[in-house]
């Protein structure tokens with residue numbers, strides 16, 4: 714039997730941007746939020762907004778299958794998939810020194826994982842006749858950081874994945890979007906936060922401040938509400954104006 718409320722999966726919902734997205738979506742959706750290792754953080758999300766939480770490693774094909782089957786079996790529907798989970802390289806290293814091991818870890822998590830989770834979700838959405846899919850990419854899709862080349866490559870690939878899935882699913886009432894955050898205050902940037910806070914004030918970000926998870930969650934609210942449905946493939950920047958070219 715199908716559940717009354719729309720259902721959204723948010724990967725990496727235990728902390729940071731994914732948590733902000735889950736809190737926003739929980740106002741209208743039943744949220745299935747995934748985490749990898751931080752069960753404590755996921756439990757606190759559940760306590761805060763009633764999200765259903767599930768341990769699921771985006772890098773594991775088995776976990777991806779189980780996740781989509783879970784939405785199917787427990788709720789009978791999947792209205793929105795938010796591909797948010799992602800990692801920075803464990804060590805920042807100049808591309809002349811960086812290792813294949815870290816490259817594989819970042820690419821498996823940030824690109825292969827969401828690409829194939831989307832394949833699973835899309836097959837189910839095709840059966841149900843509708844759906845929306847969001848990919849959280851990054852300004853690193855088009856900005857070279859030579860101390861974390863694998864991260865930039867993963868996000869550039871993910872931007873192409875958005876175009877591919879948007880084109881493939883457009884005739885089937887399934888809309889696909891890219892949300893491209895700038896520098897957002899989360900655990901991921903903790904070590905470099907002070908440097909970026911300073912840069913943000915000194916002109917790096919035209920809007921003069923770093924972002925918060927809510928700044929990324931709001932555009933996803935608009936997508937979830939169907940306000941962008943005639944614009945499949947659209948890129949939404951959530952970056953304080955970083956993408957502007959200013960002379």
Ligand SMILES: NC(=O)c1ccc[n+]([C@@H]2O[C@H](COP(=O)([O-])OP(=O)(O)OC[C@H]3O[C@@H](n4cnc5c(N)ncnc54)[C@H](OP(=O)(O)O)[C@@H]3O)[C@@H](O)[C@H]2O)c1
Nearest residue numbers: 725727728729730749750751770771798799851897899901
């Ligand atoms: N923060 C930024 O400035 C920024 C800018 C642009 C784009 N982004 C992107 O936004 C997304 C979220 O970043 P964030 O800053 O919120 O990161 P974060 O604070 O480090 O949180 C990462 C989240 O992803 C989960 N996760 C990590 N690896 C996973 C895996 N293999 N399988 C499933 N879940 C996994 C974590 O789960 P646990 O809690 O269990 O570890 C956590 O919930 C990422 O894709 C990132 O690349 C971030």
